[in-house]
Structures are given as C-alpha cells and as structure tokens.
Amino acid sequence: MKLLKPAAAGTLESSDCFVSIEPSENGIEIDLKSDVIRQFGDRIREVIGETLETLGIENCTISVTDKGALDCTIRARVESAAFRSAEIKEEIPWEKL
Amino acid sequence: MGEALTDKKKRLRRSMLFLNAQKPSLIRDAYLYGPDSLMFDLEDAVAENQKDSARFSLYNALRNIDYGRSEKIVRINGLDTPHWREDVRCAVAAGCDSIRLPKTETARDISILEEEVFKAEKEFGIEEGTVLLMAAIESARGVINCMEICTASDRLFGIALSGGDYTKDLQTTLSPTGVELMGARQHMIIAARAAKVQCFDTVYTNVNDLDGFRHETEMIKQMGFDGKSLINPRQIPIVHGVFTPTDKEIEFAKKVVREIEEKSAQGIGVFTVDGKMIDIAFYDGARRTLEMARASGKLR
Incomplete structure (x- = not known):
C-alpha cells in the first residue's frame, strides 16, 4: 500500500486509541504513548508492526496514543488511518486484513 | 429452504441491542449483558466522516471478539447512500449473521440487497445463503408494502418498526401512549405472521423510564411481536422478563x-x-x- 498524505483515525476516549500516520522514506518509525506502556508497550508495538506489515507498508511515521484499546481496536485504527492516507475508500481487500 | 436456514431464521430474538460500531467500549462489552441479538450500527449512530473507520472497527471486532450466543446483526447504511455496498462487503467478510436494511420501502429494495450479499458471499468464499436479512420499516410506504417486503427473499427472517422516522413520515411525533404507532404495529405484525417471518418493535427512547418501557414491552408482546429493539443494556432484563412464560x-x-x-x-x-x-x-x-x-x- 502506498501512503499519499498524512491521515488520522480513532479518538482519545477510553478503550480507544488515536492514530496518525504519514509517508516517509526511513522505514517504520513508531511513536507510542500509553498509560499502560510498561505492561503492554511491547505488545502494542507488535500489533502496530504486524498491521503495517499486513498492509504492505514499509515506510511511514506513525504516532499512536493508546487509551487502553484492545488489539483489535488498535488494528482497526491503524488500518483506517492507513487507508485514508492511501485515499482508498472502496473495494477494501477485507479478506487480506 | 434448508432446515438449518429455517432454524436460523426462527431463532429467539427477544432483545436486539443497538451499539455504535465505531465505539470500542461498546463493541467490547455489550454482549456481557446477554442480549439475544447485537445490532452493530453503521448507519445513524456513525457520523458521515467516520463511515470508513466504523467499518474497520466492525470488521476487527467481529473477527476477534467472541460474542458468545448473541446473534451478530449489522445495520448498514441505506440504499440511497454511497456507503451501503462497502458496508455489505465488510459485514459479510467479517462473518456477521444478518444484515438489517434501513428505510425499506419495497420488495425490490430487498432484492437489490440480496444480490449484493450474494456477490459478497461469493467474493469471500462464504457459503451462499449464510447471511440472513431483516428489513426496517420507517415510512408509510414501507408499512403499506409490508407483505411484499416480508416475502421478497428466503433469507429474510423479519421486519422491524423504526418509530422515529416513521412518525416523521406521518407528520407527527412519538408520544408516551404510542397511539401514533398502533396502525403500523398492527399492520406489520399481521403481514409478518402471514409471511411466517418475525416482527420486532421499535426502540423506547427514554432510557430512564423503565416502567414505561415495561408497559410498552408487555403491550407489544400481547400484540404478537417477537421482540424489541433496545438502546440501553438496562432494558434487556425487562424484555427477557416480559417474554419469560409463567x-x-x-x-x-x-x-x-x-x-x-x-x-x-x-x-x-x-x-x-x-x-x-x-x-x-x-x-x-x-x-x-x-x-x-x-x-x-x-x-x-
């Protein structure tokens, strides 16, 4: 997936996370903020990395502010931000997510 | 129609709890209250600029959260919007049990939806006929056409009254007695029974008036309805209590x-x-x- 512009998704409500993403040329850079970073920081980074890999994104700067989101919510917000960045609104390849 | 499909269509649906598909706190916890059906809403509860994000939220929730015995229904956006086709693809790919079509007015509306569901089942390798349909009736025209809507598809398990939009179409408002809904309720339950599908009553919007809610639930049960749409988990035990035989x-x-x-x-x-x-x-x-x-x- 080719990212085209800065984009964001999610909220700062409890159980959610806010994700912003933008194209870059320096590999994957993750900036993570979370109230539970000591306990779950590694796991959250892992979910973000796996999701980007599934989407075929090799270069981006991604910022995630976590408010206690489940893995599936983190995946959903990263996907949402990435597809917005790539300006893909329809014919989402659901079976590959 | 196969026996398995008939059983799925006839399952118990006393309580259908609406939840915004875009809200992680709701989609995570709502099933804990034990509703017979969960109604993941992509339509009115989701802001126009969040329709895409709500689909990703829905998809990941349905793929990853075990909702136990609760049926997973997705309310898609209406056929008059640019969103509904992608809603169908997302809901079917995610493994929903059923799709609710809002603002249904004719049998043709159901046929159009059914064709898209069939295409999505084929695209995502899901057995044809797996995903059931239900129709929300929200207008005078929809009420008049109930019988043709009820018999439009073998997949259709039921119809539901949506009182807010229906009363707007009647040029009136919802009242505590519900007198403005009586004609639609009576017509819909008769059509549903004639077509051998289920029939569901509209939401009760005053979540703090639990006595009024109980009274309305007792009334619609007596009328023959199979269950009720709900907007708050507090309403679930009341519906289940009313629908529990003595x-x-x-x-x-x-x-x-x-x-x-x-x-x-x-x-x-x-x-x-x-x-x-x-x-x-x-x-x-x-x-x-x-x-x-x-x-x-x-x-x-």
Missing part, C-alpha cells in the same frame, strides 16, 4: 406438546387439556413457550 404457562405448554404428540399417534385430532379444546394448531405455540422458558433458564 410457571402455569410452562406446565400447560408441556401438557399440550405431550398430549398432541400422543394423541396424533393414536389418530385423534381434537381433545381437551385442562378443560380447553386443543388441536394441532396449538403445537407450535406451545413449543415456542417452552423454547422461551428454556432461553430464560426456567426450563432445562
């Missing part, structure tokens, strides 16, 4: 089922149970009573 009703239903099975084996069609005339016409109703008693935990 001990007397359960005992009578047991006798009716037993007697009909025994008497029909002996070639007897009409007889009495506790002084009441009984024939085969009572069989399904009695079995339904026992099914509701089992669902409520009063019968094993």
